[in-house]
Amino acid sequence: MTRKKPESSSDDSDWLTTAEVAALLRVHPKHVYRLLHQGMPARRVGGQWRFSRDAIQRWADQRGEPLAESSSGTAATTTTLIAAEANEVSRAVVAALAQSTGLRLATVASSTTESIEALSSGEVTAAIVRAVEPVQAACATVRIALGSRIVGLLKPVAATTAEGVVAIPATLAYLPKKRTAQDVACSFLPVDGELDACASLIRGDVDAAFGSEAVARQFGLGFEPILSEPWQLVVRVDAMEEPALSRLCIAAQTGLQTHLEKVLSDVAEHGGRMHLERGIQPGPSQAVAISDTWVAEKPSRKAPMAVRWTILARDRAEQMLDLVDVLRHRGVSVGGFLQLPSGPASAKPMGYDLFRLRHPERLPIAERNLTGRRNQGERFCELTFHKNALVRACEWLREDVETSDVLIVDGVGRLEQRGQGLFPALAWARMQPRSTMIVLSSRWNRVPQVTQRLALSGPQVTELSFGHHDATPPHIIEHIMRACKKSPRSHRVVEGS
Secondary structure, three states, rough: OOOOOOOOOOOHHEOHHHHHHHHHOOOOHHHHHHHHHHHOOOEOOEEEEEEEHHHHHHHHHHHOOOOOOOOOOOOHOOEEEEEOOOOOOHHHHHHHHHHHHHHHEEEEEHHHOOOOOOHHOOOOOOEEEEEOOOOOOOOEEEEEEEEEEEEEEOOOOOOOOHHHHOOOOEEEOOOOOOOOOOOOOOOOEEEOOOHHHHHHHHHHHOEEEEEEEEHHHOOOOEEEEEEEEEEEEEEEEOOOHHHHHHHHHHHHHHHOOHHHHHOOOOHHHHHHOOEEEEOOOOOOOOOOOHHHHHHOOOOOOOOOOOEEEEEEEEEHHHHHHHHHHHHHHOOOEEEEEEEEEOOOOOOOEEEEEEEEOOOOOOEEEEEOOOOOOOOOOOEEEEEEOOOOOOOOOHHHHHHHHOOOOOEEEEOOOOOOOOOOHHHHHHHHHOOOOOOOOEEEEEHHHHHHHHHHHOOOOHHHHEEEEOOOHHHHHHHHHHHHHHHHHHOOOOOOOOOOO
16 A cells, blocks of 8 residues: 655745744844743654744744844845955955855955045945055944954075065066066066966066065065065945845855955954045045034023943943833833843853844843854854844844834944954944934943044033942933933934943
8 A cells, every 4th residue: 555645735945944944034143042941933853843834934923022034035136245355365354254144246346546446436335455555534433353464575486585586787677566576676566466477487587576475475586574564354334225235244244254365364363343534525425423512502401412332341241121111110211232141040150142223123132152062153252153143133123213212232342343343233233314312331441442433522421320220310311301301203322332
């Protein structure tokens, strides 16, 4: 007797794996198992969990949780243009970004100066540039350190020193604007890039060439180091509205170290550090937010002076929860998110979750590494930070900014001090062309570097503290309420821990 095959309610393509449903819900794969305990529909198939796309859609709609766009959507098919030089650094960075983000990337060949000009004009929204060239964009930009490459003289292996190559009148291949050996008695032969320089050296047309250590290794040439050349990924701040640009920033901060070690040095130490740079032209989207140039009137009881940023120190997550409850009770619309510890309340936190305030959504942002093994994500101290959670945090901020009186961004600490972690969200909020009040919660020793990276000046910052109070002190509530009442729909709060 032939056994009848069980009927399937849907095609195999409609059933998702754990990784696929995590991507659909925009959460970490480990968080999927937490959602299973919360009633998310699933089926065991061959000892593994499988999820119906339609059932997940209905379940997410009931909870008010948005799903990620499908792979056939606009975000997946749009190509992001990056201006960059045609060299091994740019090729490695673009390849690593494409692999880490899944985005379609295309490069526009240009020098650092040309790349900054294209960035300023809006022809591109990102560029890979040399940080040694003092070229400032017309627009405000976020600059993310990639690492440094060692450059110097390429020479035949038989030549033991650079002096032996150029001591006599010789022909030295060089790239335009890179005549680092001008003080040496030699002639120069312009070439079109490092590969052309290496070809000239291998053919014997020149006695030495200027290039990088990575190129010397690639072609088996001798190398005499001269200087260290830092590289950066530069992104327009006003373009960080686009999810693709936010994903690029997060990937450049956390996911390129292993990919760039062959072409760049000090990647582990300096790679991923971010700072914000103002533009050289005026205008809300090109230079600074409009309230940066605001001239304060003489303060009075009737017209309290507006405050751009307030540094709010707190020790426990319960203090921020109390602040949110008080603000909501007083009719303030609160958006953004908090960072809450996960695990048993009586034990050391097993990690931290992002808790969205505008809609019921929670996902893990960091987990404690108890095994000593490196997990996927950004490793800092004994915590592993998940890149997808950082991307989602930036999305929450953009979604809530138009509908909230107070916007909270929680979790400003050592990563943000280095220009990493949630810094893209802070940089984006920093450059909004609105008369926005921003409250930044951080430990006192983090404040100077965070404000410096955000290009904040002293008069823009006021410092407040919860102290040892469990409940929110009245002066903090009064400070925020006065700012909200001044312009109820345009004064918002950005906060961190």
